Amino acid sequence: xxxxxxxxxxxxxFIAAVYADDFKQPIKQKTIDFxxxxxxxxxxxxxxxxxxxxxxxxxxxxxxxxxxxxNGLPMRVIPEAAGGGYFMVYHAARTATGTRRVFYxxxxxxxxxxxxxxxxxxxxxxxxxxxxxxxxxxxxMYAWHTNADPSDALLEVxxxxxxxxxxxxxxWNEFEIPINNPIEITSQYGTTNDNExxxxxxxxxxxxxxxxxxxYIAARNSVTHTSIPSENVYIAWADFDQExxxxxxxxxxxxxxxxxxxxxxxxxxxxxxxxxxLAADASGNxxxxxxxxxxxxxDTPIDEDDFDVFKLDNYGQGSWTRVTFDAxxxxxxxxxxxxxxxxxxxxxxxxxxxxxxxxxxxxSSHLNAAFDDLGRIHIPALWSIMTxxxxxxxxxxxxxxxxxxxxxxxxxxKEVYPQKDPTDDFNDVITxxxxxxPWGQVDEFFVSSTGESFPGTIMDWNFPYWNSESHxxxxxxxxxxxxxxxxxxxxxxxxxxxxxxxxxxxxxxSDTDYSAFGNTPEIFISVSPDNGESWSEPIILxxxxxxxxxxxxxxxxxxxxxxxxxxxxxxxxxIGKIGLFFFDDNTWGSNVIAATxxxxxxxxxxxxxxxxxxxxxxxxxxxxxxxxPKMLNQNFPNPxxxxxxxxxxxxxxxxxxxxxxxVKGQLVKTLFNGNAAFGRNNMVxxxxxxxxxxxxxxxxxxxxxxxxxxxxxxxxxxx
Numbered sequence: 001x002x003x004x005x006x007x008x009x010x011x012x013x014f015i016a017a018v019y020a021d022d023f024k025q026p027i028k029q030k031t032i033d034f035x036x037x038x039x040x041x042x043x044x045x046x047x048x049x050x051x052x053x054x055x056x057x058x059x060x061x062x063x064x065x066x067x068x069x070x071n072g073l074p075m076r077v078i079p080e081a082a083g084g085g086y087f088m089v090y091h092a093a094r095t096a097t098g099t100r101r102v103f104y105x106x107x108x109x110x111x112x113x114x115x116x117x118x119x120x121x122x123x124x125x126x127x128x129x130x131x132x133x134x135x136x137x138x139x140x141m142y143a144w145h146t147n148a149d150p151s152d153a154l155l156e157v158x159x160x161x162x163x164x165x166x167x168x169x170x171x172w173n174e175f176e177i178p179i180n181n182p183i184e185i186t187s188q189y190g191t192t193n194d195n196e197x198x199x200x201x202x203x204x205x206x207x208x209x210x211x212x213x214x215x216y217i218a219a220r221n222s223v224t225h226t227s228i229p230s231e232n233v234y235i236a237w238a239d240f241d242q243e244x245x246x247x248x249x250x251x252x253x254x255x256x257x258x259x260x261x262x263x264x265x266x267x268x269x270x271x272x273x274x275x276x277x278l279a280a281d282a283s284g285n286x287x288x289x290x291x292x293x294x295x296x297x298x299d300t301p302i303d304e305d306d307f308d309v310f311k312l313d314n315y316g317q318g319s320w321t322r323v324t325f326d327a328x329x330x331x332x333x334x335x336x337x338x339x340x341x342x343x344x345x346x347x348x349x350x351x352x353x354x355x356x357x358x359x360x361x362x363x364s365s366h367l368n369a370a371f372d373d374l375g376r377i378h379i380p381a382l383w384s385i386m387t388x389x390x391x392x393x394x395x396x397x398x399x400x401x402x403x404x405x406x407x408x409x410x411x412x413x414k415e416v417y418p419q420k421d422p423t424d425d426f427n428d429v430i431t432x433x434x435x436x437x438p439w440g441q442v443d444e445f446f447v448s449s450t451g452e453s454f455p456g457t458i459m460d461w462n463f464p465y466w467n468s469e470s471h472x473x474x475x476x477x478x479x480x481x482x483x484x485x486x487x488x489x490x491x492x493x494x495x496x497x498x499x500x501x502x503x504x505x506x507x508x509x510s511d512t513d514y515s516a517f518g519n520t521p522e523i524f525i526s527v528s529p530d531n532g533e534s535w536s537e538p539i540i541l542x543x544x545x546x547x548x549x550x551x552x553x554x555x556x557x558x559x560x561x562x563x564x565x566x567x568x569x570x571x572x573x574x575i576g577k578i579g580l581f582f583f584d585d586n587t588w589g590s591n592v593i594a595a596t597x598x599x600x601x602x603x604x605x606x607x608x609x610x611x612x613x614x615x616x617x618x619x620x621x622x623x624x625x626x627x628x629p630k631m632l633n634q635n636f637p638n639p640x641x642x643x644x645x646x647x648x649x650x651x652x653x654x655x656x657x658x659x660x661x662x663v664k665g666q667l668v669k670t671l672f673n674g675n676a677a678f679g680r681n682n683m684v685x686x687x688x689x690x691x692x693x694x695x696x697x698x699x700x701x702x703x704x705x706x707x708x709x710x711x712x713x714x715x716x717x718x719x
Contacts, residue, residue, distance in 0.1 A: 022127055022128070022145065022155065022198060022199075022222065023065065023066065023478070023592070023593065024070065024199070024220075024229065024231070024365065024477075025229050026472075026474035026477035026478060036395060036459055036505075036508075036509055037395055037432060037456070037457035037458050037459030038456065038457070038458055038459070039458070039459070039460075039501055039502070039505070040418050040435065040458040040460070042537050043421075043537070044536070044537040045537060046536065046537040046538060046539050046540070047527055047536050047537075047539060047612050047613055047614060047615055048612070048613040049539055049610045049611060049612045049613070050610065050611050051548050051608065051609070051610055051611075052111065052577055052609045052610065052611045053111035053607065053608055053609035054548045054608060055548055055549060055552055055584070055606050055607070055608040056111075056113065056606065056607050056608065057584070057604040057605070057606055058088075058105055058113060058116050058604070058605040058606065058607055059092060059094075059103070059116055059604070059605050060094070060602055060603070060604055060605075061092035061093055061094070061583070061602055061603060061604070061605050062092075062093040062094070062095060062096045062098065062600060062601075062602035063091055063092050063093040063100045063592060063602075064555075064583065064585055064590050064591050064592055064598075064600075064602060064603055065478070065556070065590040065591075065592035065593055066128070066366070066478075066481070066556050067090035067091055067092065067556055067581075067583055067605065068088075068089065068090050068128075068129065068130075068556075068558050068581070069128060069129065069130035069131075069199070069200070069201045070128060070199050070201070070220075070365070070366050071199070071201050071218075071220075071276070071277040071278070071366065071367065071368055071369075072130045072131075072201030072202065072203075072277065072278070072368055073368060073483060073485075073558055073559065073560070073561045074088060074089045074090055074129060074130065074131055074558055074581065075087070075088045075558050075559070075560045075561065075579055075580075075581040076088075076131060076132065076133040076140065076560065076561045077133070077560050077561060077562050077564060077579070078109075078133060078138045078140075079133075079135060079136075079138045080109075081138065082137060082138020082139075082164070082167075083108070083109060083138065083167045084108070084109030085106065085107045085108040085109045085110075085111075085114075086105075086106075086107040086560055086579050086607075087104065087105070087106055087107075087131065087133060087140040087169075088104065088105040088107070088131075088581050088607070089102065089103070089104050089105075089119075089129040089130070089131040089140075089142050089144075090102070090103055090105075090129065090581070090605060091103070091126060091127045091128065091129060091144070092605055093602075096600050096601075096602065099123055099124065099125055100125050100126060100127055101118045101120075101123075101125075101126050102118065102119050102120070102126040102127070102129045102142070102144045102146075103116060103117060103118055103119065103605075104116070104117065104119050104131075104140070104142065104162075104169075104170075105605075105607070106169040106170075107579075107607060108167075111607075111609055113607070114169065115169050115170060117170070119142060119160060119172070120158075120160075120175065122146075124146055124147060124148075125146060125147070126144050126145070126146040126158075127144060127145060127146070128144060128145060128198070128199045128200070129142055129143065129144035129200070130142070130143050130144070130200045130201040130202045130217075131143070131202055132202035132203060132204045132215060133204075133561075134204060134213060134240075134242070134245070135204065135213075136213065136242065137164075137241075137242040137245065138164065139161060139162060139163065139164045139242070139245050139246075140161070140162045140164060140169075141159070141160070141161045141162070141202060141204075141215055142159070142160055142161075142162075142202075143157055143158065143159045143178070143200040143202055143217050144157070144158055144200065145157050145158070145198035145199065145200065145219075146158055148175075148177050148180075149177065149180055149181075152181075152182070154181040154182055154196045155181060155196060155198050155222075156177050156179060156180050156181050157177065157178055157179035157181075157197065157198065157200045157217060157219050157236075158175055158176070158177055159175070159176045159177070159178045159217065159251070160172055160173060160174075160175050160176065161173050161240070161245050163245055163246045163248065165246060173245065173248040174248060174250060176250060176251060176253075178217055178236040178238070178251065178253045179197050179200075179217065179219050179234060179236055181195065181196045181197060181198075182194050182195055182196060183195045183196075183197055183234055185221075185232070185234075185257065185262050185265070186262070187259070187262040187263045187265070187266045188263050189225075189263065189266040189267065189268075190266070192223075192225055192265075192266060194223055195221050195223050195234075196221065196222045196223050197219035197220060197221050197222075197233075197234040198219055198220065198222050199219060199220045199222075199231075200217050200218065200219045201217075201218050201277065201278055201368075202215060202216065202217050202218075203215075203216050203218075203278050203279060203280040203286070204216070204280065205280030205281065205282070205284065205285075205286060205315070206282060206283070206284055206315070207239045207284075207315060208284060208314070208315045208317075209239050211241050212239040212240060212241050213239070213240060213241065214237055214238070214239050214240075214280075214315055214316065215237065215238055215239075215240060215251070216235055216236070216237045216278060216280060216286055216316065217235065217236045217237070218233050218234075218235050218277075218278040218288065219233065219234050219235075219236075220232070220233055221233070221234070221265060224265055225265055225266040225268075226264075226265065226266065226267055226268055226271055227268070227271060227297075228271045228273055228295075229273060230261075230264045230265045230267075230271070230272060230273050230274070231265075231273070231274060232257065232258065232261035232262050232264060232265040232274070233257065233258060233261060233274075233276070233278075233288055234255065234257050235255065235256050235257065235278070235286070235288075235316070236253045236254070236255055237253070237254050237255075237256070237316045238251035238252055238253050238254065239251075239252070254316070254317075256312060256316060256317075256320075258288060258310050258320050259320065260310070260320075260322060261274060261288075261310075264292075269297070269637055270294065270295070270296060270297070270302065270637070271294065271295045271296075271297070272292050272293070272294045272295075272302075273292055273293050273294075274290060274291075274292045274308065275290050275291055275292065275293075275364060275365045275367065276288050276289055276290030276291075276292075276308065276310075276369075277289060277290055277367055277368045277369035277379070278369065279369040279370065279371060279377050281371060281375065281406070282375075284313065284314060284315040284316075285311055285312065285313050285406070286311075286312045286316055287309060287310065287311050287312075287369065287377060287406070288308075288310040288312075289308065289309050289310065289369050289377055289379060289404060290307075290308065290367060290369070290379055291306050291307050291308065291327060291361045291364070291379075291381065291402075292306060292308060293306070294306070295390070299390075300389065300390065301388075301389070301390035302634070303388075304324075304634040305324035305325055305326045305327075305630050305633075305634075306324075306326065306327050306328070306360065306361065307324060307325040307326070307327040307361075307402060307404075307411065308322060308323075308324055309322065309323045309324070309325075309377075309404055309406075310322050311323075311406070319679075321649065321679050321680060322649065322680070323409060323630070323649055324630050324633065325404075325411040325630060326630065327360065327361055327402060327411075327413065328358040328359060328360050328386075329358060329359035329383065329413065329428050329429055329625050330354070330355075330358055330359075330428060331354070331357050331358060331359055331385055331427075331428075331429075331431060332354045332357070332431075333345050333351060333352050333353070333354055333356075333357055334433045334434075334442045334455040335442065335455070336453055336454070336455075337445050337453035337454075338442075338445050340453065344454060344455055345357065345387075345393075347387070347389065352387055352388075355388075356387055356388040357385055357386070357387060357388075358385070358386055359383045359384065359385055359386070359429060360383060360384065360386040360392065361381045361382065361383055361402075362382055362383070362384045362386070362392050362397060362476075363382050363384075363397060363463075363476040363477060363480045364380075364381035364382050364480055364482055365477060365480060366480050366481045366482070367379055367380055367381055367482050367483075368380070368482075368483050368484060370484050370485060370486035370487075370493075370561075371486055371487055372486070372487040372491070372493060372531040372532055373487035373488070373489060373490070373491050373531055374405075374487075374531050375405070375406065375407060376403050376404065376405045376406075376531070376532075377403070377404045377406070378401050378402070378403050378484050378493070378532055379401060379402040379403075379404075379484075380399070380400075380401050380416070380482035380483060380484040380495055380497070381399075381400065381401070381402065381482055382397045382398065382399060382400075382462055382480065382482065383397070383398055383400050383413075383429075384396050384397045384398075385432075394468060394476070395432070395457065395459035395460075395461075396432050396457070396459060396460070397460060397461070397462055397476075398415070398417070398418060398429075398430065398460055398462070399416040399417050399462055399482065399495070399497055399524075399526075400413055400414060400415050400416055400429075401413070401414045401416055401484065401495065401532060401535075403532060409651050412624050412625065413429075413624070413625040414532055414533070414535065414624055414625075415429055415430065415535070415624075416495050416526050416535045417524065417526055417535065417537070417538050418430050418435075418458070418460065419535070420435075421435065421436070421437070423437065423439075424437075424439045425439060426439035426440040427439065427440075428625050429625060432457035432458050432459065433455040433456065433457045435458055442455040442456070443455075443456060444456040459501070460499070460501055461499060461500055461501040461504050462482075462497055462498065462499050462524070463475065463476055463479050463480060463498065463499070463500060464479050464481070464498035464499075464500060464521045464554075464555050464556070464557075465479050465500055465521065465588065465589060466500045466501075466503040466504035466507050466508060467504075467507065467508065470589060470594065470597060471589070471590060471593045471594045471597070472593060472594055474593075478590070478593050479555075479556075479590070481497065481498065481556055481557065481558075482495075482496075482497045483495075483496050483497070483557075483558055483559055484496070484559075485559050485560070485561060485562050485563055485578075486561055486562050487531065487562070488562040488563045488564070488565055488576070489565065490563075490565045490574055490576070491528075491529060491530050491531045491574075491617075492527070492528070492529060492563040492565065492574055492576045492614055493527065493528040493531065493532050493563065494525055494526070494527050494528075494559050494563055494578050494612075495525070495526045495527070495528070495535065496523070496524070496525050496557055496558070496559045496578075496580075497524050497557075498521055498522060498523055498524065498554070498555075498557055499521075499522045499523075499524050499540075500520070500521050500522060502514045502517035502520065502522070503517050503518055503519070503520055503521070505517075506518040516544050517542070517544060519553065519588055520542050520543055520544055520553070521542070521553055521554055521555060521585075521588065522540055522541065522542040522554075523540070523541040523542070523554050523557050523580070523582070524538040524539070524540060525538055525539040525541070525559075525578065525610075525612075526538045526539075527539075527563075527576075527578075527612055527614050527615070528614075529573075529574055529614040529615055529616065529617050530617035530618075533617065533618070533624075534615075534617060534618035536614070536615050539610070539612065541554070542554075548608075552584045552606070553584060553585045553586075553588050553603075554582045554583070554584060554585075554606070555582060555583045555584075555585045555588075555590075555603075556582060556583050557580060557581070557582040558580070558581045558582070559578055559579065559580060559581075560578065560579035560580075560581075563576035563577065563578055563612075564576055564577040564578075564579075566611060569613060571616070572616065573613050573614055573615065573616055574613075574614045575611060575612070575613055575614065576611070576612055576614060577609055577610070577611045577612075578609065578610055578611075578612060579607070579608075579609050580606075580607070580608045580609065580610070581605075581606070581607055582606050582608075583603050583604070583605060583606065584603050584604040584605075584606050585603040586601045586602055586603045587599050587601050630711065631648050631649050631650065631651070631704060631706070631709070631711055632646075632648045632702075632704040632711040632712070632713055633646070633647040633648060633649070633713075634713060634715075635647075635685075635702065635713070635715045638715045638716060639715070639716035639717065639718040640687075640715065640716070640717060640718070641687070641717065641718050641719050642686060642687050642719075643684055643685060643686040643687060644684070644685055644715060645682050645683070645684050646658065646671065646682070646683050646684075646685060646702055646715075647680055647681065647682045647683075648676070648680075648681050648683075648704050649679060649680050649681075650676045650677065650678050650679060650681060650706070651678070652678055653675060653676065653677055653678045654675070654676060654706055654707050655674065655675055655676070655706065655707075656672065656673075656674070656675075656676035656681075656704060656705065656706035656707075657670070657672065657673045657703075657704070657705045657706070658670075658671045658672040658673075658683055658702065658703070658704050659671065659673075659702070659703055659705075660685060660700055660701070660702045660703075661700065661701045661702070661703065662695075662698070662700060662701075667690070668689050668690070668695060668700065669685060669688065669689050669690055670690060671683040671685055671702075676706065685702075687717055695717065696717075696719075697717050697718055697719045698716070698717060699714060699715075699716055700714070700715055700716075700717060701713070701714050701715075702714075702715060
């Protein structure tokens with residue numbers, strides 16, 4: 001059988017009660033071998049840059065894993081009106097046996113470190129902090145989780161604001177507990193009372209109270225009531241202004257949660273896991289946005305849209321709505337050789353058909369969400385070629401961004417790196433075996449030492465460590481960390497992630513051409529001058545080619561929340577500064593995740609800043625994949641007996657028809673035929689036809705027709 005490199009998505013049986021620590025738990029992975037591909041050499045010139053602040057140590061830490069927020073940016077630009085510079089927040093441990101605490105750092109406009117200290121005086125274990133900076137007053141607000149309630153052993157979310165008056169930091173107000181676990185959650189499956197919402201991230205939006213802004217804290221549930229982790233979200237919000245922060249007025253907290261995610265957390269018939277982040281717009285809407293994985297109990301994937309946008313209007317006081325999109329991208333199965341047209345990728349000797357392969361989001365649990373200057377939300381992630389069985393090829397994990405436009409309800413995918421050739425009119429995105437003309441053909445075939453023919457491919461490894469079997473065989477889950485900045489008013493964005501392909505070539509494939517990179521994680525920074533319409537060749541920072549990084553092993557890199565605009569050069573190119581926060585690991589690999597694999601010898605929390613000459617915008621950029629918004633949702637439950645609910649989301653009130661057909665295309669039941677309201681419409685089918693007679697078990701199709709559009713899905717009635 002042909003050798004393939006793929007990962008089987010085996011479902012984890014972890015539940016919150018047996019969590020070894022407060023880091024998120026992975027889905028277990030199994031790896032099979034594959035002939036590795038070649039490294040794609042740069043086809044464009046990376047942007048020019050200079051260090052405006054060389055990598056600077058802030059402190060030594062013996063906590064060596066994911067120091068800031070999982071799904072937010074723990075480094076924020078201070079508005080110039082408040083003095084400029086940065087605030088940072090992270091967890092660290094001063095000694096090998098010390099308590100992990102939450103620290104903050106204040107860096108002034110010249111890049112000098114003014115303050116660095118624990119936020120609280122309590123010597124208790126703290127972790128995974130998030131932060132936001134008020135865009136009006138520049139005052140920072142912080143949240144993290146810790147056991148702040150002695151009445152139980154659960155963690156709570158703790159919050160504090162800094163009055164930050166006249167450039168003086170650390171003027172702490174009273175500490176608050178906006179989320180005091182356990183939280184009672186009611187879903188369609190009943191009420192649970194053991195929920196523990198932690199891992200907070202923060203965003204600030206406008207308020208409907210005159211002169212106020214609204215702070216939102218999103219925390220994820222470490223407790224699941226199904227067989228896999230399914231982190232539903234709990235959101236606390238409160239109003240503030242400059243005066244209330246300076247006076248130390250306590251916040252008045254309010255709460256919301258997303259009903260559908262609450263259902264996922266308690267659904268024992270299906271398994272869905274969200275990977276999402278919080279964002280707020282300038283019109284009083286908040287969004288919980290990202291992707292999810294879905295499986296049946298027999299470990300087979302559920303065929304449904306995988307990209308979700310949950311929206312709450314009226315400044316967090318309205319009703320949640322949901323739209324979904326298909327974030328997959330078509331691809332094709334290359335032939336085995338120049339003379340053998342049989343598809344190379346197979347399952348037990350049976351080649352996959354083209355429609356059984358697609359690009360899908362994988363290993364992007366630590367993403368964030370950011371608005372650009374056009375009011376669109378960007379989500380950075382990795383896409384890999386996946387089979388219809390839910391397995392995927394680990395050699396092909398490429399950086400892209402998903403873009404959702406709330407105004408037009410439009411969804412796009414943009415290639416970041418690598419990108420297909422602009423003249424490629426055959427493939428939707430760069431295709432590993434078809435990167436040069438002529439398009440639609442394999443570039444080159446190889447024959448192994450055993451006589452096996454296979455197509456040559458490019459590959460990439462967008463992780464900060466080279467070995468997928470490390471860190472408890474879950475490196476790709478634990479160490480993934482794609483982050484993107486928000487709009488800065490000039491259309492300038494930065495996309496930051498890490499790569500260790502050259503280290504993988506040396507350590508795993510024994511390629512001595514890359515021996516210098518055997519202990520070298522790399523930082524990739526791609527920039528956009530036009531709100532993410534086009535992306536540059538990445539700037540690459542490492543300890544071999546970047547003199548300022550000599551002796552440094554950067555891990556868990558976070559950019560500041562926005563690029564700071566500097567000006568325009570003589571060529572009309574915009575210039576901006578990008579702040580970077582990362583961890584310089586003494587021994588490459590996380591002791592926190594895998595104590596028996598890596599020593600507890602710590603490292604250094606670091607700050608750096610680069611000034612980048614952004615490329616000119618690329619007109620008619622061809623790195624876009626557009627997906628039409630889907631209105632018709634998968635029925636629930638499915639399979640079902642005796643009844644199921646079918647929901648559809650209307651972008652506006654309009655006439656609509658929802659009908660059910662059998663496998664012969666014959667009309668069985670008209671569920672709805674009339675004027676459908678804007679938003680979610682739910683219809684229940686009880687398994688009867690238009691005459692009221694019960695139908696037999698089997699496969700049925702349901703079709704929505706509205707406004708000239710038709711969408712169809714399938715469902716199974718099992719009696």
